[in-house]
Amino acid sequence: MELNSPVKCLYGVGDKLEKTLHSAGLFTVNDMLYYLPRAYQNRGDVKELDDESCYGQYHSYILTVANEPSVAMIKRGMNLLKFRAFDDTGKVNITYFNQNYLKDVFHTGSTFRFWGKLNKEKRTLSLTSPAYEPILPTKILDPLIPVYPLFHGMNQKLMAKLQGEIISNISTLIKDFLPEDIRLKNQLPTLQFALKNIHAPISEEALEASIKRLTFDELFLFALSISKMKVTQQDSYAPAFSYTDAEPLLSLLPYKPTNAQAKAIRELSEDLCDKNSTGKRKAMNRIVVGDVGSGKTLIAAIGAYFACKSGYQCALMAPTEILAHQHYESMKPLFDKLGISCELLTGSTPRKEKNQTLLRLKSGETQFVIGTHALIQGGVEFKELALAITDEQHRFGARQRSSLGDKGLFSHTLVMSATPIPRTLSFMIYGDLDISLIDEMPPGRQRVDTFVVDEGYRTRLNGFIEKQIKNGNQVYIVCPSVEEKKEDADNFTDYDPFASLFDEGMPPLKATVEYAEHLKNEVFPDYNIAFLHGKMKPKEKDEIMMEFAKGSIQVLVSTTVIEVGVNVPNATLMIVENAERFGLSQLHQLRGRVGRGRDKSYCVLVSDSKSEKSVERLNIMKTIYDGYSIAERDLQMRGPGDFFSSSDSVRQSGQLDLGIAKNCTDTRLVHSAFESARELLASNPALLGDELDYLRQRVEETCVSKSNTIN
Numbered sequence: 007m008e009l010n011s012p013v014k015c016l017y018g019v020g021d022k023l024e025k026t027l028h029s030a031g032l033f034t035v036n037d038m039l040y041y042l043p044r045a046y047q048n049r050g051d052v053k054e055l056d057d058e059s060c061y062g063q064y065h066s067y068i069l070t071v072a073n074e075p076s077v078a079m080i081k082r083g084m085n086l087l088k089f090r091a092f093d094d095t096g097k098v099n100i101t102y103f104n105q106n107y108l109k110d111v112f113h114t115g116s117t118f119r120f121w122g123k124l125n126k127e128k129r130t131l132s133l134t135s136p137a138y139e140p141i142l143p144t145k146i147l148d149p150l151i152p153v154y155p156l157f158h159g160m161n162q163k164l165m166a167k168l169q170g171e172i173i174s175n176i177s178t179l180i181k182d183f184l185p186e187d188i189r190l191k192n193q194l195p196t197l198q199f200a201l202k203n204i205h206a207p208i209s210e211e212a213l214e215a216s217i218k219r220l221t222f223d224e225l226f227l228f229a230l231s232i233s234k235m236k237v238t239q240q241d242s243y244a245p246a247f248s249y250t251d252a253e254p255l256l257s258l259l260p261y262k263p264t265n266a267q268a269k270a271i272r273e274l275s276e277d278l279c280d281k282n283s284t285g286k287r288k289a290m291n292r293i294v295v296g297d298v299g300s301g302k303t304l305i306a307a308i309g310a311y312f313a314c315k316s317g318y319q320c321a322l323m324a325p326t327e328i329l330a331h332q333h334y335e336s337m338k339p340l341f342d343k344l345g346i347s348c349e350l351l352t353g354s355t356p357r358k359e360k361n362q363t364l365l366r367l368k369s370g371e372t373q374f375v376i377g378t379h380a381l382i383q384g385g386v387e388f389k390e391l392a393l394a395i396t397d398e399q400h401r402f403g404a405r406q407r408s409s410l411g412d413k414g415l416f417s418h419t420l421v422m423s424a425t426p427i428p429r430t431l432s433f434m435i436y437g438d439l440d441i442s443l444i445d446e447m448p449p450g451r452q453r454v455d456t457f458v459v460d461e462g463y464r465t466r467l468n469g470f471i472e473k474q475i476k477n478g479n480q481v482y483i484v485c486p487s488v489e490e491k492k493e494d495a496d497n498f499t500d501y502d503p504f505a506s507l508f509d510e511g512m513p514p515l516k517a518t519v520e521y522a523e524h525l526k527n528e529v530f531p532d533y534n535i536a537f538l539h540g541k542m543k544p545k546e547k548d549e550i551m552m553e554f555a556k557g558s559i560q561v562l563v564s565t566t567v568i569e570v571g572v573n574v575p576n577a578t579l580m581i582v583e584n585a586e587r588f589g590l591s592q593l594h595q596l597r598g599r600v601g602r603g604r605d606k607s608y609c610v611l612v613s614d615s616k617s618e619k620s621v622e623r624l625n626i627m628k629t630i631y632d633g634y635s636i637a638e639r640d641l642q643m644r645g646p647g648d649f650f651s652s653s654d655s656v657r658q659s660g661q662l663d664l665g666i667a668k669n670c671t672d673t674r675l676v677h678s679a680f681e682s683a684r685e686l687l688a689s690n691p692a693l694l695g696d697e698l699d700y701l702r703q704r705v706e707e708t709c710v711s712k713s714n715t716i717n
């Protein structure tokens with residue numbers, strides 16, 4: 007058996023099981039090894055039958071069978087096997103449905119470790135279909151039993167058996183790729199130890215150390231592979247700009263740029279301009295990151311101005327029609343005054359008009375074009391595009407973004423993102439992009455007062471909605487887009503080292519469409535209520551957003567697709583249903599949709615979650631209003647996973663599907679994995695040397711799997 011041996015080499019894997027494993031993406035022994043449990047049952051912590059604090063929860067009991075099982079038919083096709091068992095403190099009735107064969111397993115006097123939920127009714131204790139393991143003098147039972155995520159055709163026992171075979175070969179399978187000094191410095195166990203103990207932990211301590219090691223590996227390899235890509239992407243060139251004086255544009259604005267904006271403008275002109283120009287310079291690859299409302303659009307406008315004044319063209323791509331319109335309407339008057347021709351091009355531009363715009367872009371007559379993804383469709387040609395800007399870039403796929411750049415063979419790129427990223431993660435997320443951070447809000451911003459309420463406030467909340475509408479304002483209601491997942495039967499974990507996000511006592515989910523219907527029919531029949539969700543066609547979504555922006559819709563019920571970046575100053579109330587389901591950063595983004603006009607605005611987070619952790623998390627929103635502090639808290643409380651999955655920016659450099667590191671709330675570990683990568687690269691950028699052969703190979707593999715996901 008080797009790491010890349012096919013799963014078929016495992017005992018008992020025939021054609022059928024092979025297919026099952028393939029369906030879950032498990033092709034090799036290595037795939038299996040990294041198919042990790044999602045939780046563990048702490049069966050080593052054995053309880054006694056008289057311990058009332060355990061009733062109703064899953065626990066272990068060591069029990070001796072008191073009588074031979076009896077089998078009774080309860081109805082057609084269903085029988086019940088029943089016996090009694092005891093420990094020193096009491097007796098319990100044990101039952102199994104339709105498992106006649108257990109007659110041959112349980113015999114009077116034999117002892118088992120049972121795992122199940124003890125119920126007490128009147129004075130009788132019962133266990134229904136508990137898991138069981140015989141107590142034998144020859145075998146010590148494992149204290150922690152892994153619970154794997156299952157898929158069609160797979161069960162826990164089978165998975166554990168397959169993993170068991172691999173684990174028994176672990177000493178010949180695994181070579182450690184982590185340099186010894188890094189491993190020791192970070193107090194990590196060997197890879198062999200970690201992989202063995204993640205599947206078959208000998209103790210809680212061993213399991214924790216193993217999780218730490220595998221988490222470290224994931225982040226460390228990711229950091230290394232990102233910098234590798236950075237090295238390979240360096241050499242592209244774009245025209246040097248001759249003109250970088252922002253003053254004429256700035257003087258047209260009713261406000262002064264904030265210090266942070268001014269700094270971003272300076273960084274931009276340093277990137278773009280070459281005083282001793284030979285015509286070309288290194289292409290700019292910059293991201294402007296700033297909280298919602300921090301004024302990123304100004305930076306885009308200035309970039310466009312520099313490009314056009316230098317004799318080149320600029321394109322600004324927005325993720326939605328409405329955003330493109332909004333940009334066009336705010337920028338067109340400015341550029342008119344500056345003598346720069348500016349046009350709009352979107353999917354709904356009439357063909358005739360569109361054709362003329364296309365001609366003017368090709369001839370260079372139009373200098374600045376604002377649009378949607380229509381800009382990157384066939385037929386769009388530029389005379390000399392030198393700056394490609396994408397707004398709210400996390401909403402575009404990497405492919406769309408790069409093809410805007412491709413429209414000008416050699417163009418600078420500028421992207422804007424409103425997703426605050428914790429400092430520790432910024433290098434990993436932005437990878438090869440230079441960052442301009444707008445960490446300051448324009449003066450005079452009103453604070454969006456935030457409340458956390460439960461269902462008990464529903465009536466008052468509806469009254470509050472009505473009040474906003476009567477004032478002539480508008481309301482957003484966001485519902486979670488996720489369907490409630492059916493938890494599988496194994497989900498009875500009392501020891502969950504992965505800090506499960508979804509704590510117990512999760513209230514049922516509000517679904518967008520039904521809720522909108524309910525509001526429309528039963529609560530606010532006199533108002534115009536619309537809904538919006540991801541499964542609608544882009545055109546339908548745009549139409550609804552336009553209607554909302556115009557004010558003809560009073561309440562918009564939506565999933566989180568509600569357009570990031572959209573500016574509807576008349577909206578004064580944001581309600582988030584099932585708020586416990588959202589990351590804090592996401593809530594902050596949503597809150598940023600209101601408070602954009604003169605009227606006092608509010609954000610109400612509705613949650614019926616009884617979990618203390620959820621409540622504590624949500625309460626943070628009442629006191630913290632800065633996106634970066636919120637992002638840091640999110641990282642501490644939910645781990646880095648949210649940042650990688652919610653922001654497409656990662657896909658700029660490839661996609662990282664964080665596995666075990668996803669919910670790692672040990673910020674120090676995240677940080678040190680990343681620092682270790684940085685230090686190693688500083689001393690040995692190409693990872694040369696025989697002792698790094700295996701590490702180099704792993705980084706290589708990480709890069710390959712990532713570039714696959716880009717396309």
Ligand code: ADP
Binds near residue numbers: 296
């Ligand atoms: P975002 O960073 O979310 O894209 P915008 O660029 O849309 O933010 O700016 C939000 C609002 O703030 C706009 O109405 C814009 O005119 C205004 N604004 C931008 N910069 C300043 C500033 N320095 N002073 C005052 N208002 C500003």
Ligand code: MG
Binds near residue numbers: 302303397398571
């Ligand atoms: Mg914006």
